Amino acid sequence: MHTRRYFLKTVVLGATASGMPGCSEPDRPLPTPAVAATPRTLARQLRGDHFETCHAVRDGQALPVAGVTASHDVVIVGGGPSGLSSAYALRDRDLLLLEKEDVFGGNCILDEWEGVRMSTGGAFYTESEQELVALFAEIGAQGRPVVGGDSLVVDGEPTTQFFADGANRLPFPQKARDDFRRSKDEILQRYRKEGTALDRLTFAEILKPYDPLLTQFWDRFGPSNWGGTTAETSAYIGAEAYLWAGGMDDARWTFPGGMAGGAQALADWLKPKLGERLQGGSAVYAIEREPKARGAIVRYMKDGAPHAVRARVVIVATPKFYAGHVVAGLPAAQLAAMKAYRYAPFPVFNVCLNRPGPEPAYDNWFLDAPFTDFIPADWILYAGKGAKERKTVLTVYHPLPVERRKELLVDPMVLDMADGVAEALERHFPGTLEKIAEIRVFRRGHPMYVSAPGRMALVATASRAFGPVLFANTDSLAGVSSFDGAWLAAQRAAREARKQLSA
Numbered sequence: 495m496h497t498r499r500y501f502l503k504t505v506v507l508g509a510t511a512s513g514m515p516g517c518s519e520p521d522r523p524l525p526t527p528a529v530a531a532t533p534r535t536l537a538r539q540l541r542g543d544h545f546e547t548c549h550a551v552r553d554g555q556a557l558p559v560a561g562v563t564a565s566h567d568v569v570i571v572g573g574g575p576s577g578l579s580s581a582y583a584l585r586d587r588d589l590l591l592l593e594k595e596d597v598f599g600g601n602c603i604l605d606e607w608e609g610v611r612m613s614t615g616g617a618f619y620t621e622s623e624q625e626l627v628a629l630f631a632e633i634g635a636q637g638r639p640v641v642g643g644d645s646l647v648v649d650g651e652p653t654t655q656f657f658a659d660g661a662n663r664l665p666f667p668q669k670a671r672d673d674f675r676r677s678k679d680e681i682l683q684r685y686r687k688e689g690t691a692l693d694r695l696t697f698a699e700i701l702k703p704y705d706p707l708l709t710q711f712w713d714r715f716g717p718s719n720w721g722g723t724t725a726e727t728s729a730y731i732g733a734e735a736y737l738w739a740g741g742m743d744d745a746r747w748t749f750p751g752g753m754a755g756g757a758q759a760l761a762d763w764l765k766p767k768l769g770e771r772l773q774g775g776s777a778v779y780a781i782e783r784e785p786k787a788r789g790a791i792v793r794y795m796k797d798g799a800p801h802a803v804r805a806r807v808v809i810v811a812t813p814k815f816y817a818g819h820v821v822a823g824l825p826a827a828q829l830a831a832m833k834a835y836r837y838a839p840f841p842v843f844n845v846c847l848n849r850p851g852p853e854p855a856y857d858n859w860f861l862d863a864p865f866t867d868f869i870p871a872d873w874i875l876y877a878g879k880g881a882k883e884r885k886t887v888l889t890v891y892h893p894l895p896v897e898r899r900k901e902l903l904v905d906p907m908v909l910d911m912a913d914g915v916a917e918a919l920e921r922h923f924p925g926t927l928e929k930i931a932e933i934r935v936f937r938r939g940h941p942m943y944v945s946a947p948g949r950m951a952l953v954a955t956a957s958r959a960f961g962p963v964l965f966a967n968t969d970s971l972a973g974v975s976s977f978d979g980a981w982l983a984a985q986r987a988a989r990e991a992r993k994q995l996s997a
């Protein structure tokens with residue numbers, strides 16, 4: 495019999511065996527534990543972003559300084575979707591892209607287990623994100639349509655179409671069923687009538703007239719999609735989500751491996767054109783405007799050594815919480831706006847199964863699990879109708895409240911979360927546990943900004959050009975953190991870069 499205690503024992507053994515108490519090497523795979531190496535020794539791999547240089551900067555540590563060795567028209571800082579998109583938009587210029595990780599893609603990075611491609615972050619894009627759709631078409635990246643809508647799982651029973659006809663099948667009291675359905679029409683009416691004026695309110699406020707189960711649902715959906723519960727979310731963002739939540743109205747597309755497939759296609763498209771100017775393993779720690787020349791010096795660490803390059807224009811495509819630390823001399827109001835952003839910690843657990851597990855729908859939502867939702871990684875290939883004997887993966891989304899960020903630095907706590915994931919899956923779908931071969935954890939401390947009330951005003955101040963230092967990243971826009979936002983912010987920065995370069 496699998497007990498919670500047994501789980502804890504084996505999983506913590508894994509952590510102890512790895513010898514990573516403080517997580518100083520976050521992407522080192524855990525060695526197979528010496529004891530109890532059964533399928534129930536679940537969490538085999540803990541990975542995450544490298545943060546040594548960034549934390550040194552945050553903590554005000556002095557880093558070594560090197561002389562300038564090269565000059566470029568444009569230096570792009572960050573090789574996530576927005577940095578890659580900036581490089582794409584400026585590919586005809588002399589540019590250098592610096593990414594701190596060895597792989598490109600930021601919050602859209604692939605992993606693969608036994609031939610199953612899986613995401614460690616971004617899941618899908620939508621048909622209404624037309625410019626992104628056009629980008630993928632231009633680079634020949636073949637997104638596939640997502641079949642079907644999402645499900646809301648209660649006691650292992652999935653209900654689809656829960657904001658429409660399916661609401662009547664929800665195992666809830668009649669009032670709650672009615673409210674799932676009618677809230678959609680009513681809140682969308684408010685969204686159309688009041689528009690961005692709703693950004694002053696919280697989503698929780700406009701949900702008050704409805705059954706608390708509705709708030710409970712959005713308190714799960716919000717953290718997974720925009721980093722915040724209803725009390726932390728702009729009513730504008732929450733109301734707008736009725737246009738796309740559940741996947742019924744705005745057709746969704748993605749790649750095997752989720753949006754990581756899109757990021758990888760973009761990086762692969764750029765690599766032969768940019769060669770070594772697409773540079774991984776390079777963590778930028780300072781961006782200094784040059785008082786006399788028009789331009790800036792960008793300082794970075796690579797292979798443990800400092801480097802410096804001069805740029806006529808710099809595009810900072812990292813999140814603003816980090817931009818605020820590295821760009822020297824920012825105006826006080828801009829720095830304050832950047833610091834006012836909040837970001838949610840967000841580990842993703844890829845649960846690798848020897849045989850197919852639950853696959854009721856594309857994205858499956860839970861009100862009572864430690865995680866918010868999971869996506870069967872190969873849904874995009876088989877829509878739940880794959881071969882019975884195949885290996886597969888559930889990509890489990892497990893956003894955390896901001897105040898729990900530090901837990902991600904404590905391996906036993908992360909492994910405990912992996913236990914919790916397995917237990918909740920087993921509770922809803924008995925038999926899942928014995929199919930688990932391993933769980934891979936990808937932890938990120940600040941990947942998703944919270945779409946809080948008042949962000950619209952903040953964004954304009956935080957993202958404005960600071961002379962030759964321009965800002966991209968999805969957090970330069972007011973909506974929900976997205977690949978599309980990353981692309982749009984990059985386009986805007988690239989237009990400004992061209993203007994400055996031709997002045």
Ligand SMILES: Cc1cc2nc3c(=O)[nH]c(=O)nc-3n(C[C@H](O)[C@H](O)[C@H](O)COP(=O)(O)OP(=O)(O)OC[C@H]3O[C@@H](n4cnc5c(N)ncnc54)[C@H](O)[C@@H]3O)c2cc1C
Binds near residue numbers: 543593816
């Ligand atoms: C769990 C999760 C699920 C998501 N689901 C979706 C989804 O379904 N659809 C969707 O559209 N979006 C989704 N998103 C959001 C989407 O992934 C992000 O909005 C997108 O990755 C943003 O791209 P970006 O380039 O703006 O930022 P990021 O992806 O954060 O990229 C920033 C890059 O900068 C690099 N960097 C940071 N500091 C430095 C430094 N000092 N020097 C050099 N480089 C540095 C980072 O390593 C990173 O590569 C999801 C995000 C998460 C976390």
